[in-house]
Amino acid sequence: xxxxxxxxxxxxxxxxxxxxxxxxxxxxxxxxxxxxxxxxxxxxxxxxxxxxxxxxxxxxxxxxxxxxxxxxxxxxxxxxxxxxxxxxxxxxxxxxxxxxxxxxxxxxxxxxxxxxxxxxxxxxxxxxxxxxxxx
Numbered sequence: 001x002x003x004x005x006x007x008x009x010x011x012x013x014x015x016x017x018x019x020x021x022x023x024x025x026x027x028x029x030x031x032x033x034x035x036x037x038x039x040x041x042x043x044x045x046x047x048x049x050x051x052x053x054x055x056x057x058x059x060x061x062x063x064x065x066x067x068x069x070x071x072x073x074x075x076x077x078x079x080x081x082x083x084x085x086x087x088x089x090x091x092x093x094x095x096x097x098x099x100x101x102x103x104x105x106x107x108x109x110x111x112x113x114x115x116x117x118x119x120x121x122x123x124x125x126x127x128x129x130x131x132x133x134x135x
Contacts, residue, residue: 022050039097052090094131
């Protein structure tokens, strides 16, 4: 955060942070530390929107195929997928870090809002889920 401070980031004003595609690569300890640092250094009413990945359990064939094909490729880069969380786990981590409000965005709601009526039937799957945590 010192680079942000040097660039003039005002910690007294609410901010919006994005952690899309980050949590999947972090260990549990690194996820805890990241969330705690954000929750304790950002101004009240700041928001962190992040994606998280539920453990592949075979219930969503698209998610299972995605991880089956992507994992070997990612593993060769030395940045393996490590941070899988079910909704209750990521919710608990965010609350323990100090976030006061957690907003989960169900896939059904996102699909209805952004993909309704598409002729190609494109839909979101449980590869990644979305939440916003408010300080």
